[in-house]
Amino acid sequence: xxxxxxxxxxxxxxxxxxxxxxxxxxxxxxxxxxxxxxxxxxxxxxxxxxxxxxxxxxxxxxxxxxxxxxxxxxxxxxxxxxxxxxxxxxxxxxxxxxxxxxxxxxxxxxxxxxxxxxxxxxxxxxxxxxxxxxxxxxxxxxxxxxxxxxxxxxxxxxxxxxxxxxxxxxxxxxxxxxxxxxxxxxxxxxxxxxxxxxxxxxxxxxxxxxxxxxxxxxxxxxxxxxxxxxxxxxxxxxxxxxxxxxxxxxxxxxxxxxxxxxxxxxxxxxxxxxxxxxxxxxxxxxxxxxxxxxxxxxxxxxxxxxxxxxxxxxxxxxxxxxxxxxxxxxxxxxxxxxxxxxxxxxxxxxxxxxxxxxxxxxxxxxxxxxxxxxxxxxxxxxxxxxxxxxxxxxxxxxxxxxxxxxxxxxxxxxxxxxxxxxxxxxxxxxxxxxxxxxxxxxxxxxxxxxxxxxxxxxxxxxxxxxxxxxxxxxxxxxxxx
Amino acid sequence: xxxxxxxxxxxxxxxxxxxxxxxxxxxxxxxxxxxxxxxxxxxxxxxxxxxxxxxxxxxxxxxxxxxxxxxxxxxxxxxxxxxxxxxxxxxxxxxxxxxxxxxxxxxxxxxxxxxxxxxxxxxxxxxxxxxxxxxxxxxxxxxxxxxxxxxxxxxxxxxxxxxxxxxxxxxxxxxxxxxxxxxxxxxxxxxxxxxxxxxxxxxxxxxxxxxxxxxxxxxxxxxxxxxxxxxxxxxxxxxxxxxxxxxxxxxx
Ligand SMILES: Nc1ncnc2c1ncn2[C@@H]1O[C@H](COP(=O)(O)OP(=O)(O)OP(=O)(O)O)[C@@H](O)[C@H]1O
Ligand SMILES: [Mg+2]
Numbered sequence: 001x002x003x004x005x006x007x008x009x010x011x012x013x014x015x016x017x018x019x020x021x022x023x024x025x026x027x028x029x030x031x032x033x034x035x036x037x038x039x040x041x042x043x044x045x046x047x048x049x050x051x052x053x054x055x056x057x058x059x060x061x062x063x064x065x066x067x068x069x070x071x072x073x074x075x076x077x078x079x080x081x082x083x084x085x086x087x088x089x090x091x092x093x094x095x096x097x098x099x100x101x102x103x104x105x106x107x108x109x110x111x112x113x114x115x116x117x118x119x120x121x122x123x124x125x126x127x128x129x130x131x132x133x134x135x136x137x138x139x140x141x142x143x144x145x146x147x148x149x150x151x152x153x154x155x156x157x158x159x160x161x162x163x164x165x166x167x168x169x170x171x172x173x174x175x176x177x178x179x180x181x182x183x184x185x186x187x188x189x190x191x192x193x194x195x196x197x198x199x200x201x202x203x204x205x206x207x208x209x210x211x212x213x214x215x216x217x218x219x220x221x222x223x224x225x226x227x228x229x230x231x232x233x234x235x236x237x238x239x240x241x242x243x244x245x246x247x248x249x250x251x252x253x254x255x256x257x258x259x260x261x262x263x264x265x266x267x268x269x270x271x272x273x274x275x276x277x278x279x280x281x282x283x284x285x286x287x288x289x290x291x292x293x294x295x296x297x298x299x300x301x302x303x304x305x306x307x308x309x310x311x312x313x314x315x316x317x318x319x320x321x322x323x324x325x326x327x328x329x330x331x332x333x334x335x336x337x338x339x340x341x342x343x344x345x346x347x348x349x350x351x352x353x354x355x356x357x358x359x360x361x362x363x364x365x366x367x368x369x370x371x372x373x374x375x376x377x378x379x380x381x382x383x384x385x386x387x388x389x390x391x392x393x394x395x396x397x398x399x400x401x402x403x404x405x406x407x408x409x410x411x412x413x414x415x416x417x418x419x420x421x422x423x424x425x426x427x428x429x430x431x432x433x434x435x436x437x438x439x440x441x442x443x444x445x446x447x448x449x450x451x452x453x454x455x456x457x458x459x460x461x462x463x464x465x466x467x468x469x470x471x472x473x474x475x476x477x478x479x480x481x
Numbered sequence: 482x483x484x485x486x487x488x489x490x491x492x493x494x495x496x497x498x499x500x501x502x503x504x505x506x507x508x509x510x511x512x513x514x515x516x517x518x519x520x521x522x523x524x525x526x527x528x529x530x531x532x533x534x535x536x537x538x539x540x541x542x543x544x545x546x547x548x549x550x551x552x553x554x555x556x557x558x559x560x561x562x563x564x565x566x567x568x569x570x571x572x573x574x575x576x577x578x579x580x581x582x583x584x585x586x587x588x589x590x591x592x593x594x595x596x597x598x599x600x601x602x603x604x605x606x607x608x609x610x611x612x613x614x615x616x617x618x619x620x621x622x623x624x625x626x627x628x629x630x631x632x633x634x635x636x637x638x639x640x641x642x643x644x645x646x647x648x649x650x651x652x653x654x655x656x657x658x659x660x661x662x663x664x665x666x667x668x669x670x671x672x673x674x675x676x677x678x679x680x681x682x683x684x685x686x687x688x689x690x691x692x693x694x695x696x697x698x699x700x701x702x703x704x705x706x707x708x709x710x711x712x713x714x715x716x717x718x719x720x721x722x723x724x725x726x727x728x729x730x731x732x733x
Binding site for chain 2: 427430434436437438439441443448450451453454
């Protein structure tokens with residue numbers, strides 16, 4: 001509880017606080033996208049032939065696809081030839097220890113509150129730090145390796161564990177799944193890889209911090225997490241970007257694969273630069289996240305706190321293939337000023353007795369648009385499937401929009417599906433009640449909003465719940481009164 | 482402590498308070514009675530700084546400060562507390578968390594450091610006893626799903642926690658059963674001291690049996706049309722408001 005207050009006290013700065021850049025020498029590909037660029041990236045990373053082929057296949061598929069227009073978001077056409085697809089901070093090869101990492105780089109992450117140096121590391125959290133296109137450091141690697149846990153950058157996984165990567169890459173999100181996933185598959189630069197062996201409970205939070213630094217670059221990272229039978233892992237992803245006037249594209253893919261009795265908990269605190277108050281600049285966040293509950297009794301849980309990005313297009317989903325498997329989606333999406341978010345989930349029930357739970361809390365302020373889009377699909381053989389969905393929208397002011405698009409598709413009569421939805425406004429009455437007790441308006445809004453989002457915030461690992469609360473309040477700064 | 486001079490206020494085009502005069506000294510309890518719609522809650526709202534009400538005339542001095550110039554949260558931090566007639570619900574925020582936030586902002590205003598967890602808990606336990614409120618209620622979302630009586634009792638718990646100089650209780654007795662009424666009244670009495678004052682808005686003499694007022698005022702059509710001692714409440718109970726209305730009409 002003291003944390004709550006600490007949070008409230010810290011809400012003082014008015015602007016996006018991660019809006020700085022650092023001067024790092026970078027190694028970049030020329031602007032534009034063609035097969036040569038795909039080859040360039042693959043060569044830069046010293047990839048095996050099969051992976052290059054996979055990328056090229058994805059690229060060719062992408063060429064035949066068109067950008068989706070169904071999301072409830074609007075933006076000028078993206079010129080895919082005007083983007084730099086590969087940018088890496090120039091440093092001598094991969095660092096084997098932190099002593100070899102460029103001190104400027106370490107400083108970059110220090111500034112974000114993520115210390116990669118041995119002494120100051122968050123205890124209980126292992127971090128993989130990705131700047132622009134490449135992973136710069138992974139902490140606690142050796143300690144995890146003792147338990148057989150693999151936690152490293154994607155590039156490293158390709159080199160060190162090719163059999164695992166080959167087996168699981170694209171197994172949940174096929175390379176031609178959708179426009180942005182195909183683009184990612186062609187040009188992805190790095191990301192995190194994680195494998196938890198049979199029966200192992202990962203003793204610490206694993207986390208990746210993504211940071212876009214270079215201008216005009218797109219960020220295309222790929223995360224693959226495989227939880228073998230009976231294992232457990234909790235994973236957290238965080239991200240920030242500098243303030244820039246132009247829009248930057250971020251198209252990531254995350255694949256989760258849970259075998260029998262395994263459990264994966266994936267949390268995101270998304271804080272990409274949202275653009276300024278007039279809607280200038282900001283990240284286009286087009287992300288494909290999907291988990292496969294492949295084995296019986298497996299479980300995948302997504303928790304997301306979405307506060308950043310100019311545009312968010314993102315539907316972390318679960319394919320519930322194993323019998324008795326279960327999927328969860330907990331989401332808080334906040335939009336302010338001119339931000340647009342179209343986010344939600346898809347729960348596909350294939351196995352018998354599969355269960356899913358959706359809790360979505362949208363908060364819209366300013367002139368923003370916030371849409372929940374969710375699908376619950378119960379296939380024919382999914383006897384006794386159950387779903388519960390709760391979709392709430394909170395409006396602040398009368399110039400913003402909240403929309404819900406729930407799709408329910410039931411092919412098995414034994415399914416039980418419940419859907420609840422509410423829309424509410426932060427009431428003057430609620431704020432006045434707080435003011436009358438001596439709580440100022442900013443703290444009042446923070447209190448009310450965090451209360452509203454509590455069920456979702458409670459799902460976050462302790463270490464990050466405070467940060468998330470702070471972010472919510474910051475995002476909504478100045479949106480009442 | 483509080484001096485109200487010729488206070489006038491309106492909402493929209495509607496004039497509601499038409500010249501209120503009232504003086505409250507430290508240590509006193511004032512009861513305000515009056516028919517529905519006479520402006521009692523409006524007076525409480527204006528004193529606590531609700532924006533919808535526009536003050537069109539008059540002055541309010543609170544402990545040497547011009548109250549009308551202060552923001553609502555500043556008034557609260559200076560020691561004005563209102564127990565709401567209709568307390569609002571705040572989902573997901575427990576009373577405990579709410580009180581902790583409020584108390585620390587008030588302390589900050591006074592230049593005091595935030596209360597540490599242990600002292601806060603101690604304070605809370607002590608005040609819980611005073612209004613006989615259960616901790617489970619305080620852990621729940623503020624006022625959400627509370628019964629009418631629980632809401633009122635929670636208001637008094639908050640008052641006990643914040644130890645205001647001037648408390649304005651707006652119909653805190655309505656919705657309370659007889660036992661709860663006694664408990665709430667005992668709580669209010671226990672908090673009475675020569676340094677604080679209370680304004681009790683009520684329709685019923687019954688509450689005043691427990692919280693004995695020094696003065697009783699009758700508010701009618703935005704004016705205090707009659708003031709007296711605690712016997713006035715008994716008279717009103719016996720005779721209703723008609724004679725007051727007639728007197729007021731004659732005076733006009
Ligand atoms: N927001 C508002 N908009 C319009 N009229 C209002 C508003 N608030 C109060 N009023 C009017 O002002 C008058 C006084 O209301 P107020 O709530 O102060 O009365 P009261 O004395 O507290 O009554 P009760 O005993 O029923 O609680 C009433 O006629 C009421 O309808
Ligand atoms: Mg009233």
